[in-house]
Amino acid sequence: MSSEAVQLRISDNHVVMDNGILQVYLSKPGGYVTRIQYNGIDNLLEAGNEQGNRGYWDVVWSKEGSTGTTGIFERTVGTSFNVVVENEEQIEISFTRMWDPSMEGKLSPLNIDKRYVMLRNSSGFYCYAIFEHQKEWPAFNIPQIRIVFKLREDKFHYMAVADNRQRFMPLPEDRLPRRGKVLTPPEAVLLVDPVEPEFKGEVDDKYQYSSENKDLKVHGWISSKSESDGGTGFWVIIPSNEFRTGGLVKQNLTSHVGPISLAMFLSAHYAGEDMVLKLRPNEPWKKVFGPTFIYLNALLDNDEDPLQLWEDAKDQMTEEVENWPYDFPASEDFQKSSERGSVSGRLFVRDRILSEDCIGASGAYVGLAPPGEAGSWQRDSKGYQFWSIADDDGYFSIDNIRSGDYNIFAWVPGFIGEYWSNDVLTITPGCDKKLSDIIFEPPRDGPxxxxxxxxxxxxxxxxxxxxxxxxxxxxxxxxxxxxxxxxxxxxxxxxxxxxxxxxxxxxxxxxxxxxxxxxxxxxxxxxxxxxxxxxxxxxxxxxxxxxxxxxxxxxxxxxxxxxxxxxxxxxxxxxxxxxxxxxxxxxxxxxxxxxxxxxxxxxxxxxxxxxxxxxxxxxxxxxxxxxxxxxxxxxxxxxxxxxxxxxxxxxx
The missing domain is CATH 2.60.120.260 (Galactose-binding domain-like)
Structure with missing residues (x-):
């Protein structure tokens, strides 16, 4: 690690965040991540791509009344650059795009503020953004919001999504028509003549590496060893599910052939049009996505097992989760710990056919989501959600809940249906609500x-x-x-x-x-x-x-x-x-x-x-x-x- 102070260098068309461990280059004022220097590597991103096609935020949107889960693909491009925080311990910079009526039909009707943060003695950097739709702006739909990182094709060949889901991956050229046969759906490609013969006859499809949100906390790539690089890891760490849609078992994309790593915030995958965010006329909306942590690590000794980088990334993920909510984001829209509250209680199941007594809801999924109706959390894409899994006796605790109004939802493995309370639960800064015992009566009419x-x-x-x-x-x-x-x-x-x-x-x-x-x-x-x-x-x-x-x-x-x-x-x-x-x-x-x-x-x-x-x-x-x-x-x-x-x- 380095003890150097964090530095920010600004030129006419780019800015550099540097803490002595890594250097992150961003286009100015667009806010694309164009270059990441680390471990003696000049750029971890694919320099052969255009600058706007290396590290970027994107949104897919469509006009009001549109159906389906597709739309206009738009890389979010900042038009204004601002230094938010600059001192020896932290840099936070902002790239904003403000919407006005002259952009109607051309760009998504959103104010977008992309933020990047670098801390002293940190082997990585943070990304978050604030998306805002004002009441008087056009109604429209958003099927997708995400961050994309495209890594160097010549270095990153080993991908890890979970302990039992990691492998050397095919090359992107293996998916091209002369080497691969497109299947149905077209994301799946049969590798007919891959560069590496070991992949011949395999199917590659990015959806084969999807994960449920509860398991999707860290994923990424390990570089191949070389004389100058004993092994470098590039990891996307998502320390919280609060800003992702659809609850703990909603599935999202992770990393895939490219090499590409994603941070998916909003997607209709595994849900369909029900998950598309549809902003109605005269409906204001604002949401903070992230921060996520882009973590880099390297082997100190060429003789070490490169898989130690995966183990280290998991340790770092645990540390990031424990530090949530972060205390460093400067945006007032990101609530700190003092602005949040907590809820705890116990959930019981009463199924009189099985038992005259209530039983603890072992392993129950208990969550707070925007007020709605039973199951509405499954399709909600506008608000924040906070979930926990109950212990064997049905006790649960949900901490660091953003201030606001929620309903309580729960479902219990082993029982059909779900619990829902239409009582609005208001979370205020610093509150610690101890709920009365909750009784869930699953649907049941007879033996x-x-x-x-x-x-x-x-x-x-x-x-x-x-x-x-x-x-x-x-x-x-x-x-x-x-x-x-x-x-x-x-x-x-x-x-x-x-x-x-x-x-x-x-x-x-x-x-x-x-x-x-x-x-x-x-x-x-x-x-x-x-x-x-x-x-x-x-x-x-x-x-x-x-x-x-x-x-x-x-x-x-x-x-x-x-x-x-x-x-x-x-x-x-x-x-x-x-x-x-x-x-x-x-x-x-x-x-x-x-x-x-x-x-x-x-x-x-x-x-x-x-x-x-x-x-x-x-x-x-x-x-x-x-x-x-x-x-x-x-x-x-x-x-x-x-x-x-x-x-x-x-x-x-």
């Missing part, structure tokens, strides 16, 4: 006759097939995340070429016999057709004039229509239909869940038989000869008999 799966908002427990050997990512061979392999949706047609899945309660095993995604079948002519799955079960007795309940919890839906029929495959209209739901595209993007859905269907006693019964589940959407990845993933299915029934609960 369980049978169930399929585990209610955990994921399809991971179901049968995930091995990939087609022609489309393999070697990282995920014999890996717990085998669902990240490419093309698994096509395996359904191979396993069920003519007849659809049939599951027999009491005989079938959902880990072997329930395909992880209810998708369409590809026919010989290349078109796709709807599929109908069957659940067969036996009833010794049917309660007269009783109402049975079928609970369908979905872990994902994409352009799908789920129809339910009971004991009549031709029933028209069906007993129940979801209508067309979902745009999360989790199946195509190698996720095991997207947004959560829960449906309860009444099944009347006269629709059931004493003896054998069949429930038909049809995914009815197959609207195009192109693979639109229409399908759903089930989280959990439960069939309940009427509460008055004397039938004992059966766990299957």
């Amino acid at each position: 369980t006759l049978w169930e399929i799966g585990i209610p955990d908002r994921s399809a991971a427990e179901f049968y995930v097939p091995d990939p087609n050997p022609n489309y393999v990512n070697k990282l995920y061979i014999d890996h717990p995340d085998k669902f990240r392999q490419y093309g698994l949706w096509e395996r359904y047609s191979e396993l069920y070429p003519k007849e659809d899945l049939i599951y027999t309660v009491g005989e079938s095993d959902y880990s072997k016999d329930w395909f992880f995604a209810h998708v369409t079948r590809k026919k010989d002519d290349g078109t796709y057709q709807a599929t109908t799955w069957q659940i067969k079960f036996h009833l010794d007795h049917v309660e007269p004039s009783g109402i049975y309940k079928l609970r369908l919890a979905l872990a994902s839906a994409n352009l799908s229509k789920l129809q339910v029929r009971v004991n009549d495959e031709k029933q028209d209209p069906p007993l129940f239909t979801t209508g067309v739901i979902g745009k999360d595209n989790a199946i195509a993007r190698h996720g095991i869940h997207g947004l959560y859905w829960l449906f309860t269907i009444d099944v009347l006693s006269h629709q059931l038989f004493e003896g054998n019964n069949t429930i038909y589940l049809t995914q009815a959407m197959a609207t195009s000869p192109l693979p639109l990845f229409q399908g759903i993933m089930y989280d959990y299915i439960r069939f309940e008999c009427p509460n008055s029934s004397s039938v004992k609960e059966i766990q299957v």
Whole structure:
């Protein structure tokens, strides 16, 4: 480490932050990161790119009323530069772009203030930004906000996202037409003639390296060893989830072939249009994204294992998380510890069929999010969210909550549905609120006759097939995340070429016999057709004039229509239909869940038989000869008999 004072050098068209450990060059007044000098390397970023295509913030936006998750791609370019803090301990500089009506239709109607901070004796620098939309400005949509760093192609070849998700990566030229074959969706490329033969026959797709927010705290790259460089690490550390959207299990991109590292703040990935930020007419909005920490490390000895850089990056991540909220950002929009409050309490689950007593909500996800309705946090993209995971007894504590108004939300692995309180909880500076015990009563009308799966908002427990050997990512061979392999949706047609899945309660095993995604079948002519799955079960007795309940919890839906029929495959209209739901595209993007859905269907006693019964589940959407990845993933299915029934609960 260096004990040098932090210095700021300003010229006509760039500025340099220097603390003796690293030097960061930024364009002036645009605010692009154009050069990072560290460990004797002149530039960690790809100097072959244009200056605005090395380290930058970008936003994707569209006009009011637009649909979908795409729009106009805009790198945020500052028009004014300002020194906010300059002393021996800290530099903070600002690059702002102020909007006015002359820019309408050309640039996103936002004031954007990009901030960069360098501290003394710190092996890295911080990035954050304040985005603001004023009330009188045009309404519009924002599908994406992020930071992008494009590293040197000749140095950074080893990528690490998690302890068990790291590897040497293909080169960007391997994805070009002469070396790779573009698949569907086009982000996936089959490496036909890669520079390094070891990658031949593999599929590369940036979505294979997505992570849930709760796990997405550090990721990045390690350089290849050379005579002058024993190993250098470049890491993106995201110390808080408060400014990211969609809660702890929302999935986001990390690093991928380029070499590229991202800090995703707002994205519609694994959620679809529901997650697009839509600013209505006369709606003001302001939000602070970050700070994130760009951390650099190096081996002191060429004989050291380069993977020590990953271990060190994780240690640094822990330190950054412990230091949150930071005390150094100069913007008054970033609330310091003294401006925040905390909440603690205990969550219980009351399911009278399982127990007369309340039980501690072990492992519950408990959060504060903007006021809304049950589940609204899942789709909220405008406000801040604060989450914690309860201990084995249901105790939870949420610290460093920004001042403001919130609702309390919670969901508990092992139980369907979720808790929501419509009481507004106001957080004020310095408050420490001790909540009364919270009782969550999950949906339940009667004893369980049978169930399929585990209610955990994921399809991971179901049968995930091995990939087609022609489309393999070697990282995920014999890996717990085998669902990240490419093309698994096509395996359904191979396993069920003519007849659809049939599951027999009491005989079938959902880990072997329930395909992880209810998708369409590809026919010989290349078109796709709807599929109908069957659940067969036996009833010794049917309660007269009783109402049975079928609970369908979905872990994902994409352009799908789920129809339910009971004991009549031709029933028209069906007993129940979801209508067309979902745009999360989790199946195509190698996720095991997207947004959560829960449906309860009444099944009347006269629709059931004493003896054998069949429930038909049809995914009815197959609207195009192109693979639109229409399908759903089930989280959990439960069939309940009427509460008055004397039938004992059966766990299957």
